[in-house]
Amino acid sequence: MAMGGNIMDFVQRFQTLQMHRDSYDELVKDLLMYSERIETGLRSENHNLATQLRDANLDLSDATKSRRDLQQQLHQLEAQTNSLSQENIHLKNNNPYVVVLIDGDGLLFKENFIRQGIEGGKQAAYALRTAILKECGQHASGVEVIAQVFANLEGLARAMRRDGSLDSESSLKDFSLGFTQGKATFDFVDVGHGKERADNKIKETTKWNLRNYNCKQVILGISHDAGYAPFLDELCLDESDRMRITILEGFPTVRELVATRINILNLTDTLFRSEKLVDKIVRNITPPAANVGVIGSMSAASVASASSIASVTSGSTVTPATSTTSTPATSTATTYARAIKNASPPPQITLPIQPRPVNVPRASQVKPAPWNPTPRGLDPTINVSQPALDSIKKRKDSNKLCNNHYLRGPCAKGDSCCFEHKYKPTKEEIAAIAFLTRLNPCANEQNCEVEDCIYGHHCPSVRDGACTHPYCKFPPELHPPGTKLRLNKSHDY
Numbered sequence: 001m002a003m004g005g006n007i008m009d010f011v012q013r014f015q016t017l018q019m020h021r022d023s024y025d026e027l028v029k030d031l032l033m034y035s036e037r038i039e040t041g042l043r044s045e046n047h048n049l050a051t052q053l054r055d056a057n058l059d060l061s062d063a064t065k066s067r068r069d070l071q072q073q074l075h076q077l078e079a080q081t082n083s084l085s086q087e088n089i090h091l092k093n094n095n096p097y098v099v100v101l102i103d104g105d106g107l108l109f110k111e112n113f114i115r116q117g118i119e120g121g122k123q124a125a126y127a128l129r130t131a132i133l134k135e136c137g138q139h140a141s142g143v144e145v146i147a148q149v150f151a152n153l154e155g156l157a158r159a160m161r162r163d164g165s166l167d168s169e170s171s172l173k174d175f176s177l178g179f180t181q182g183k184a185t186f187d188f189v190d191v192g193h194g195k196e197r198a199d200n201k202i203k204e205t206t207k208w209n210l211r212n213y214n215c216k217q218v219i220l221g222i223s224h225d226a227g228y229a230p231f232l233d234e235l236c237l238d239e240s241d242r243m244r245i246t247i248l249e250g251f252p253t254v255r256e257l258v259a260t261r262i263n264i265l266n267l268t269d270t271l272f273r274s275e276k277l278v279d280k281i282v283r284n285i286t287p288p289a290a291n292v293g294v295i296g297s298m299s300a301a302s303v304a305s306a307s308s309i310a311s312v313t314s315g316s317t318v319t320p321a322t323s324t325t326s327t328p329a330t331s332t333a334t335t336y337a338r339a340i341k342n343a344s345p346p347p348q349i350t351l352p353i354q355p356r357p358v359n360v361p362r363a364s365q366v367k368p369a370p371w372n373p374t375p376r377g378l379d380p381t382i383n384v385s386q387p388a389l390d391s392i393k394k395r396k397d398s399n400k401l402c403n404n405h406y407l408r409g410p411c412a413k414g415d416s417c418c419f420e421h422k423y424k425p426t427k428e429e430i431a432a433i434a435f436l437t438r439l440n441p442c443a444n445e446q447n448c449e450v451e452d453c454i455y456g457h458h459c460p461s462v463r464d465g466a467c468t469h470p471y472c473k474f475p476p477e478l479h480p481p482g483t484k485l486r487l488n489k490s491h492d493y
Contacts, residue, residue: 102221104151121178
């Protein structure tokens, strides 16, 4: 550069340099301000994130604690539920009983019991209890029998004397006392005159007992009376109630009760009469004095005419037969007692004894045809030894073996299952577990498609046309057609 020059060139160059320096300072200043703003924002965001992280950690800690508390509560509730379930099962099966309610005006004990008075009543009570417990099979030792007979003692005694079943009406009163004294749970109740009194007591007592889980069966001695059919139809709307009712048969069950499809138990061989009472004694009414002599020489036709005054039940109105001899108008209708009082002397005419009904073979005596339900068919037979069966059945409550664990295993519930998993059963005991499990019906019945299903698809307790299990859980359709069912009520093993 030339040494010479104008001073203004330097000034201009200085000013240019100063401008660059100022621009540089501005840039640095702007950068510092921007950095400060960024730092402030980052610091604030970092503070917010730190706060959120702290809160999240607190929430996590609280959630972890809550989860643990809930898990403990869940375990406690599961334990309580299992305990309540076991207690419920225990209560349902604790003190089981069968109640027998008899309409004594129609279901009649055999006269050989009644003629013995008090002693005969005790024998009848013992025989009734024995017969009912026999129907309970292997559960008989744990079942109590309660029995109540409702009858009009005065009217029944009078009718039985006319039938020739009793020589003295007092024998029935003594019999009722003996029946009541025979067992603490047995009562013979005199309801007095009026048919509906016995009916109402039986109906209300039946409803009360069906509401009680401990009542395993209600046995009704009402086979003679079609008037109970509407009542039973109402009860049969609940299938579980229908399976808990049995009709006790003396006189052959009327068709209206048969139509309810309720089980029928016949004890006419040992306890009850199979025929109704018939008035076998007819007394003639004394005509006016002018015709007294005619009575002594009654022809066969006159005897036949006189027989029309027989009364069927005690206290019924008796209408004298029409006679060729005129009689006062006031004698056209009189009571049986008045006819006897007016007779002079009262000749007795004994009617022929009514023939007994022809014995028809019961369903249990007829061998059922081969049966194979579809589509599932019959389950294979399981052979089980009695000692192994007894060993498994003795296990109670939480000591019971888990069916699913030992038959299909392992149990999906694991430690939460309330049944035993650690026991090592023998092959015979495994067969016993399978046998007892089969006594529980499969929910899908014959429509089950599970190949290794451990439950039953038909009743395995049918022998010679009768179900031998007193508490069979299988519905009638899972029994061969015509099977005689016993006292049916679900029972937990």
